Amino acid sequence: MRNIDALHDRWLNHPEMPRKLVSELKKMSTKAKTDAFYQDTEFGTAGMRGILGAGTNRINIFTIRKAAYGFGLYVLKHILDAKERGIVIAHDNRHMSKEFTEESMYTLRSLGIKTFIFDELKPTPLLSYAVRHLKAAGGIMITASHNPKNYNGFKVYDDTGAQLTPEKVDLLLAELNTLPDALDIKIADIPNGYVLLSDDVELTYYSKVMKIQLRRDLPKNDFKIVFSPQHGTGRKLGMRALNVIGYNVIPVTEQMEPDPDFSGTKSPNPEEKAAYTEAIKYARAYGAHLIITTDPDADRLGIVAKNKQNDFDYLTGNESAALLLDYLCKTNLELGHKIKGKYLYTTIVSSSLANKIAESHGLKVKEFLTGFKFIGAQIAEDDAKKETNFFFGYEESYGLLAAPFVRDKDAIQAIVLYSEMALYYYLQGKTLGDALNELYAKHGYHHDITKSVAFPGAAGQSEMKEILARLRKDPPTTLGGLDILRYDDYLTSKSITKGVMTQLTLPKSDVIRYHLTGGTTISIRPSGTEPKCKIYYGIIANNEKEAQELLTLLENDIKVRFTL
Known part of the structure; x- marks a missing residue:
């Protein structure tokens, strides 16, 4: 049990504590102290992410310094010639992102590791590409992706350009566990030792992105696109790609410039309808047909499309990816490209609609745990074996990859391909x-939606663990009136069908998945980036009305089981 008050007082009285953090520490209530110090900030599905502020469970220069030091030790021990190959660091538009980039750079240099930095904020996919292009030992992306403005984070990449998978994170954690308290880590002031990257890296990345077009000669004519980078890193490359291809692009002026407060948007998260409020005003005013928005670090992208009623349809990450996968399959086949036997890489919480589309076009399907790092790692493994299995990868949270010169989600690639598909x-x-609707007519009506239950603070985390433990101890046999045909527990690696147990082959993870009558699934997992539990409903029904009715039944049942 941690001595919260002692930790708080040590931080408060530390001679190097920045004034802003001192002021915050002085104002902390008992609950605020507990939330800030009850644990160390953890590595989740996308690295280390948390609320900015003072404390061991917050993102600040001390927790970033410790993370960078541990990552430096990891690459020195596990990646050949790491000192000379170096580590690439990039950042987004968030509060303290530039300062955390510099802190990481100084820390790595104190370990003798060469560092590469950009002269301004850059997208996450460019960081992934840069690691591979420069043959670096790894990469760091300072970002909290789509989280609210009071968050920031620290994502780490290995020498393949992919985020670290759990077994590699365990090795990193082993190095972190050898280190003293974050306040006790001292770094030497070593001059030079870093390289300011030229435009060459970005230009070669951009060139590769532009080559993924399939129907370059489609007439653009009066087809109009509204674009927003949500104050983030997608503004330059996104606008450049759309303009060079020849689209009539209308930027959402209020959201084009970097802003850590996201003052021009109601939400920087493409998963939320509020992210499109201003863009839809522009689309109505200019008669646009498609709205595209990237999240702040430009690894994820959402689209809204004009319908026949001159209104706008919000497409989920599952719906848009299913459409694009079908388009890419049909177009490649029409162009005479062989795709049979190649793979769709997806996740266990993504829609089964994409799986059906893939198999109908001769693709194979491989599912992974949540987190694009697993897809990136599989592509790296394919590459090491000189195999070209990959065709398309995506996860339901609005992230995809079409061309594997990047090993993470890539919203710039998505901009190019979604625009082409919509125009087609x-x-x-x-x-x-x-x-x-044509896909539904062929493969059945699918309604995939994710709901979240917040569990903030130390008390919330304890409550969430208790609920999940109860679901495991006493698993239901029905949900929403439907029988549970199969129950998968990825934490214990057990799958149970009619009382018969088999072993799951994916790595252990805190995920419970129910397979119901008719093909509907429900997956439950704690978020790896925020203090909440995510519930993924994958509903298959005859039509929208039936799907909504079933969703209501399932949600009511889940609420009871979550004691809400």
């Missing part, structure tokens, strides 16, 4: 809603 259907007189 527009020229056929179809909306994206029309195209989606």
Whole structure:
């Protein structure tokens, strides 16, 4: 049990504590102290992410310094010639991102590791590409992705350009566990030892992105696109790609410039409808057909499309990816490209609609745990074996990859391909809603939606663990009136079908998945980036009305089991 008051007082009286953090420490209530010090900030599905502020469970120069030091020790021990190959560091638009970049750079240099930095904020996929392009030993991305403005984070990449998988994170944690308290880590002031990257890295990345177009000659004519980078890193490369291809692009002016407060948007998260409020105003004013928004670090992207009623349809990450996968399959086959036997890489919480589409076009499907790092690692493994299995990868949270010169989600690639797909259907007189309905007619109606239950602070985390433990101890046999045909517990690696137990082959993870009558699934997992539990409903029904009715039944049942 931690002595919260002693930890708080040590931070308060530390001679190097910045004034802003001292002021925060002085004002902390008992609950605030507990939340800030009850644990160390943990590595989740996308690195280390948390609320900015004072404390061991917060993101600040001391926790960033410790993370960078531990990562430096990890690469020195596990990656060949790490000192000379170096580590690439990039950052987004958030509060303290530049300062955390410099702190990471100084820390790595004190270990004798060469560092590469950019002269301004850059997208996450460019960082992934830069690691591979420079043959670096690893990478660090300072970002909290789509989280609220009071968050920041620290994502780490290995020498393949992919985020660290759990077994590698365990090795990193082993190094972190050898280190003293974050306040006790001292770094030497070593001059030089870093390289300011030229435009060459970005230009070669951009060149590769532009080559993924399949139907370059489609007439753009009056097809209009509204674009927003949500004050983040996608503004330059996103606008450049759309303009060079020849689209009529209308930028959301209020959201184009970097802003850590996200003052021009109601939400920087493409998963939330509030992110599109201003963009839809622009689309109505200019008669646009498609809205594209990237999240702050430009690894994820959302789209909203004009429908036949001159209104706008919000497409989920599952719906948009299913449409794009089908488009890419059909187009490649029309162009005479062989795709049979290649793979769709997806996750266990993503829609089964994409799996059906892939298999209908001759693709194979491989599912991974949540987190694009698993897909990136599989691509790296394919590459090491000189195999070209990859065709398309995506996860439900609005992230995809079409060309594997990047090993993470890539919203810049998505901009190019979603625009082309929407234009293709527009020229056929179809909306994206029309195209989606055609997929439903062929593969069945799918309604995939993610709900979240917040569990903030130390008390909330304890409550969430208790609920999940109860679900495991006494698993339900029905949900929403439907029988549970199979129950998967990825934490124990057990799958139970009609009382018969088999072993799951994916790595252990805190995920429970129920397979219900008719193909509907429910997956439950704690978020790896925020203090909440995510519930993924994958509903299969005859039509939208039936799907909504089933969702209501399932949600009510889950609420009871979560004692809400």
